[in-house]
Amino acid sequence: MVTIIDRTLTTLNTARIDSQAIRHFCELLFIGGVTRIELPTSLAVRLKLSGLSGNTDAGESCFLVQKQNGRQQLLPNDLIEQNFSGHALPDIARRKIRLTGMADLLQGDYATIFEQLLCSDADALDLCPSNRQYCATAIALEWLFAGGHSVSGTFAGHANFACLEEVLMGVKLKNPTAFTGDLSVFRPLRIYYEQLSGLPVSPTKAVIGTDIFKVESGIHVDGVLKNPATYEPFSPETVGNQRKIVLGKHSGLQSVRYKLREQQLSEASEKSILELIKERCSQLGRTLSDLELYALAREVKNDDQAKIYC
């Protein structure tokens, strides 16, 4: 069992955020498979979370954990943070350490570094890689796949850490039967995150973007209609999303046929409709809405009738 720490709340200004929203955000993270939530101690006090009473050594942040009976409890954060360049191996024996930085770790022989870290005799070793070089998720996952026990990150990669949702999905895909989290909570988590941070998530953001299951190209639509697994790494439902076939410049006959049936329109002029769709989308520089398809299908039908009766 690996430890997956979410530290999103330590990177946000939570002073003005409603306590109920934060509590719900935490509940959803636990359902999604996060095993520890790191939060500022001041926030834990405000949320009246139990577990730290009497512990005068509680530092700036603490961990919220969920026990098997579903009850939540606070634990002190006893990890010592240490920046790691990826070169000189730090002395971490018999200490509880969180290594940060190492943005360019994959540029070198990271497998050997991981082996050395695993043999370092640390009491606890958490990796919290920086995403400055767009490789944080890969570093976190490779660490876990190599035998590491703990990684930290943030939802949507907030504050340039590894994206928690990508790490969780990577762990699930690696070993689907052992993973117990329910990733369909990513949809409400994304909405909460946008509220808490005030930042919109890109529609094409890996795992949680709203548009990642939209399909337009004829080749992919053809495959997805035959078997969605052909062009989807995981089903949309797994992450609380849904598939949507859209019409555009790259559509093929299969897509047009599918959309005409969906809109209960005649398939008789599908070839002429496809030509018109491609032409219009090239001019507009975008896809067509269902309403626009309806109008276009009527247009083609009227043209065809005019040809017959004139």
Next chain:
Amino acid sequence: MTIKQKYIVDTTLRDGEQSPGIAFTLNQKVAIASALDSMGVSRIEAGTPAMGKAECQAFEQIKRTCRRARIIAWNRMNREDINRSLSCGADIIHVCVPSSDLLIREKLRLSRAALIEKMAVCADLVHSAGKELTIGLEDASRADRDFVVLLTQSAIKLGATTLRISDTVGIMSPSTIKACLNQIPTGIAIEIHTHNDLGMAVANTISALRSGAKYADVTLFGIGERAGNCNLEHLLIATQGQLDFGIRLDELQLRQSVLSAQFRPPSRSSRHPIGLL
């Protein structure tokens, strides 16, 4: 430390444009290709001529505009697609070969043996026109490794100059890419094509380049199907001082800022600029 020379294959105009909501006009395609050519991109995958007349016109104009980059036409495994590509003057004819049993069975509804026969027919067609052939193994990440080796041997025998290894659904990790590439026979240049479904497109591309791949497939702003492809800017940032693609990061950033308006479909509000997060 020696800086290794590698090469960029930009597929903004093919796989990038397949991103739902993005449709470039002819002028936009030519402007993007021209910018890529000036920056030093070695190969530009300019589209799929089989899509129709407009795509072929764009191809012809791109071919006339680009001075240094070699222009790739993307094809499915069929005569019609390849004939179209041959007629619009592409330098390189790329044939996409689905390699996982899932795609061969569910999409093509072929046997492995029939797939290899089709590959040979396509290669003959390309060679008889005197063009360079490159072969792409679609969904190589989910393919049987022994079959990938067999397909690679066939590609070498058929005279393909480059083999594209595609992580079509973006599920590989740096270590699985390394293991895959280590198994591939030598005798053909390797090109890596990654997707960002798990946020690892850049990391996986770096791993492939470190494991011997010569070409890296990228797109501007990382556009592409689902969560996109390997983002050229991010790849350059991550490999500064380690790999040389013959492209200057500051020049790319400048040109991207000029081109960015063409990458933002009107349906998306300005609150969601491409590349955010």
